Amino acid sequence: MGKVNLTLLLAAVAIVIIIAIALIFPLERLGQLYSLLLIFGGLVALLLRSIFAKEVDRRIIFLFIFVAVAAPLLFPITFSEKPTAVVKAVFDRVESLPPGSTVLLSFDFDPAMAPEVQPMANAISRHCLKKGHKVIFMSLWATGQALLTQSLTNTILPEFPEKQDGIDYVNIGYKAGNEGVLNVIVSNFEKMFPTDVNSVPLGEIEIFDDIRSCRDLDFIVSFGGGLPGSKEWVLFVGDPGGVDVAAGVAAVVAPQLYPYYPAQLVGILGGVKGAAEYEFSLKETYPDLKDMDTPGLKMMGPQTLAHIVIISFIVIGNIIYFRGRRKEKGQ
Amino acid sequence: MRKVTIIVMAAVIVLFLASWILKAGAFQGEHDHYIIRGFLVTFAAFLTLAVMSFLYQDNPYYKFAEHLFVGVSAAFWMCMGFWTTIVQNLVPRLSTSLADFFEVPQRAEGLNFFFYTPVILGILLLLRLSRKIGWISRWPLAFIVGTTAGLNFIRYLRSDFIKQISSTFVPLLGRDWEGIGAFFSNLDLSATGQLVMMVSNWVIFLGVFCGLIYFYFSREHKGVFGAGSRVGIWILMITFGASFGYTVMGRISLLVGRITFLFRDWLELI
Numbered sequence: 001m002g003k004v005n006l007t008l009l010l011a012a013v014a015i016v017i018i019i020a021i022a023l024i025f026p027l028e029r030l031g032q033l034y035s036l037l038l039i040f041g042g043l044v045a046l047l048l049r050s051i052f053a054k055e056v057d058r059r060i061i062f063l064f065i066f067v068a069v070a071a072p073l074l075f076p077i078t079f080s081e082k083p084t085a086v087v088k089a090v091f092d093r094v095e096s097l098p099p100g101s102t103v104l105l106s107f108d109f110d111p112a113m114a115p116e117v118q119p120m121a122n123a124i125s126r127h128c129l130k131k132g133h134k135v136i137f138m139s140l141w142a143t144g145q146a147l148l149t150q151s152l153t154n155t156i157l158p159e160f161p162e163k164q165d166g167i168d169y170v171n172i173g174y175k176a177g178n179e180g181v182l183n184v185i186v187s188n189f190e191k192m193f194p195t196d197v198n199s200v201p202l203g204e205i206e207i208f209d210d211i212r213s214c215r216d217l218d219f220i221v222s223f224g225g226g227l228p229g230s231k232e233w234v235l236f237v238g239d240p241g242g243v244d245v246a247a248g249v250a251a252v253v254a255p256q257l258y259p260y261y262p263a264q265l266v267g268i269l270g271g272v273k274g275a276a277e278y279e280f281s282l283k284e285t286y287p288d289l290k291d292m293d294t295p296g297l298k299m300m301g302p303q304t305l306a307h308i309v310i311i312s313f314i315v316i317g318n319i320i321y322f323r324g325r326r327k328e329k330g331q
Numbered sequence: 332m333r334k335v336t337i338i339v340m341a342a343v344i345v346l347f348l349a350s351w352i353l354k355a356g357a358f359q360g361e362h363d364h365y366i367i368r369g370f371l372v373t374f375a376a377f378l379t380l381a382v383m384s385f386l387y388q389d390n391p392y393y394k395f396a397e398h399l400f401v402g403v404s405a406a407f408w409m410c411m412g413f414w415t416t417i418v419q420n421l422v423p424r425l426s427t428s429l430a431d432f433f434e435v436p437q438r439a440e441g442l443n444f445f446f447y448t449p450v451i452l453g454i455l456l457l458l459r460l461s462r463k464i465g466w467i468s469r470w471p472l473a474f475i476v477g478t479t480a481g482l483n484f485i486r487y488l489r490s491d492f493i494k495q496i497s498s499t500f501v502p503l504l505g506r507d508w509e510g511i512g513a514f515f516s517n518l519d520l521s522a523t524g525q526l527v528m529m530v531s532n533w534v535i536f537l538g539v540f541c542g543l544i545y546f547y548f549s550r551e552h553k554g555v556f557g558a559g560s561r562v563g564i565w566i567l568m569i570t571f572g573a574s575f576g577y578t579v580m581g582r583i584s585l586l587v588g589r590i591t592f593l594f595r596d597w598l599e600l601i
Contacts, residue, residue, distance in 0.1 A: 059386065059387060062386045065583075066586075069583065069586050069590055070590050070594070073590060073591060074594065074600060074601060084522075085522050085523065114588065115584050115585055115591075116581060116585070116588075142408075142415060175415070175419075176411075176412075176415040176416040176419070176420060177416075177420065179482070183482065199436060234490055235483075235487065235490045235491070239490045239494065240486070240489070250581050250584075251577040251578065251580040251584065252581045254577050255573055255574040255577055259495060259498070260490075263494060263497075264490065264494060264498075270577060271577060271584060272580065273580065299584060299587050302586075302587045302590075303580060303583055303587070306583045306586075307583070310579060
C-alpha cells in the first residue's frame with residue numbers, strides 16, 4: 001500500500017512539473033523540453049537502476065536511441081558549427097578558384113550512404129554554381145546516377161534556373177568499370193564517356209571545348225564511401241594526373257582518408273558533421289543562401305542527442321561492470 | 332499457427348491497407364499514378380519497420396524484408412551488369428547491327444575486334460558451372476587477378492607507399508623556424524599557428540615511430556623499447572577509437588535518414 005501511495009505521489013509531482021513547465025516556457029519550445037526531459041530523466045532512472053545492480057535490457061538502449069533521434073526531428077534543435085581546418089580547406093579551394101573554372105563532382109554512393117553524403121554533395125554543387133564554375137557531374141556507381149539526377153532536378157537546378165545544360169554544367173552520368181574508368185579518363189574523357197546522359201556527343205558540349213582529360217580540370221571532389229571512391233580518385237587521377245582532389249565521404253571511411261591530407265587530398269568532409277560545417281560556411285559567406293535547405297545542420301541535433309545517450313550508456317555499462325567485479329572480489 | 336501470430340498478421344495487413352488508401356488519397360491530384368505511389372511509400376515504410384523489428388526479436392517480417400532485399404539486389408546488379416557493361420561498353424565496339432538493336436550510340440573509334448578477348452574470357456568464366464570442364468574458368472580468373480594486381484601495383488606503390496613515407500617526414504620545429512626568441516615573441520595558438528603545427532608534427536613523428544616499434548617482434552619489448560611499444564599501442568587504440576566514433580556517427584546518420592522518411596514521407600509529421 002505504501003509503495004502504491006509513493007508511486008501516486010511521484011506521478012502527481014511529475015504532472016505538476018509538466019503543467020508548470022507548460023505555463024512557464026514558450027509553446028514552440030515545449031516539444032524540445034519534454035523530449036529532453038524524457039531522455040535525461042530516463043537516463044537518470046537507468047543510472048540509478050544500474051547503481052542498484054539491476055540489469056538493463058538491450059531493447060531499452062534501442063528505445064533510447066530511437067527517442068534521441070526522433071525527438072529533435074519532430075522538435076528541431078539546431079547548433080552552430082565552427083568549420084574545422086580540413087573542411088575549410090575544401091571550402092576555401094572552391095572559393096579561391098576564378099569563376100569559369102571547371103570542377104568535376106563525382107557521385108560515387110548509393111541510397112544507404114545518401115543521408116550523410118548527399119547533403120555535402122548538394123552543398124558543394126550549390127557553391128560551385130554560385131561561384132560561376134563550370135561543373136561536370138558524373139558517377140562511378142550505378143546507384144549514384146539516380147541520386148545525382150535526384151539532386152540535380154529536386155535541389156540544385158531549381159535554385160539556379162539561369163544555368164544552362166552543356167554550358168554551365170553537364171551530367172555525363174554513370175560508366176561501369178570502377179578504377180578502369182578512372183585509369184582511362186585521366187588521359188581521355190571521350191574514350192569512356194562518348195556522350196552525356198542526353199546522348200549529346202562530348203565533342204559538341206561547350207564545357208568540353210578545353211577539357212580533354214582529368215588533367216585539364218581545376219578541381220575534383222569525389223563523394224562516396226565505398227569502392228571505387230575517394231581513395232581511387234587519389235590513386236588513379238589525383239597523384240598521376242597532378243590534379244587537386246577533395247573527398248566528401250561517409251563517416252565510416254573518413255579515418256582511412258586522413259593520411260592523404262593535406263599532401264594528396266585538399267580536404268575531407270567526413271560524414272554529416274563535415275556536411276554541416278560546409279553548409280554553415282556557405283550560409284555565412286553567402287547571406288542570400290540563408291534560406292537554403294540544410295539537411296546536414298538539421299541532422300546535427302539528432303546526432304548530438306544520440307551521442308550523449310551512447311556516452312551515457314557507456315558510463316552506465318562501466319558502472320555495472322565495475323560493481324559486478326567488486327562484488328565478485330568481495331565474495 | 333498460433334492465435335497471437337494470426338492476430339498480429341491481421342493487424343499488419345489492416346494497417347498496411349489503411350496506410351495505402353490514405354497515402355493514395357493524399358497523392359491524388361499531385362501524381363498521375365497515385366495508387367502505385369501510395370503503395371510504394373507504404374511498402375517502403377513497412378520494409379523499414381520490418382527491418383527495425385529485428386531489434387525486438389527475430390520475426391517473419393524481418394525475414395521477409397531480408398530475403399526480398401537480397402533477391403532484389405542480386406537481380407538489380409545482374410541487370411545493371413548486362414546493360415551498363417555488356418550493352419554500353421562492349422556491344423558498340425563489337426557489332427554495328429547489335430549496337431543499333433540495343434539503341435546504343437556508335438563509338439567514334441569504330442569496331443575493335445580486340446574486344447572479342449573479354450567475350451571469350453567471360454564465356455570461359457561461366458564454365459565454372461560445369462563439373463567436368465570447370466577448371467578452365469581458372470584461366471580468366473588468373474587473368475583478372477593478374478591484371479588487377481599489375482594495374483594497382485604502381486598506383487599503390489606511388490600513392491600509398493612513397494608519398495605516405497614522404498608525408499611522414501615533417502619539420503619537427505614547424506614551418507619557418509626563426510629561433511626560440513622569435514617563436515615566443517610571435518606565439519600563435521590558432522589551429523594553423525606554429526605551436527599547433529609543431530605539436531602535430533611531433534605527434535605524427537612519434538606516432539609512426541612508436542607504432543612501428545609495436546609491430547617489431549624480433550626484439551623483446553622491454554626498457555626504452557617497451558616504453559615505445561606501449562606508446563605505440565596507445566596511438567593505435569586512439570586511432571581505433573576515432574574510427575569507432577566516426578562509425579557511430581555514420582550509423583546514426585542512417586537511422587536519421589530512415590526516421591526522416593517515416594516522419595516526412597509516410598506520416599507527414601515534419
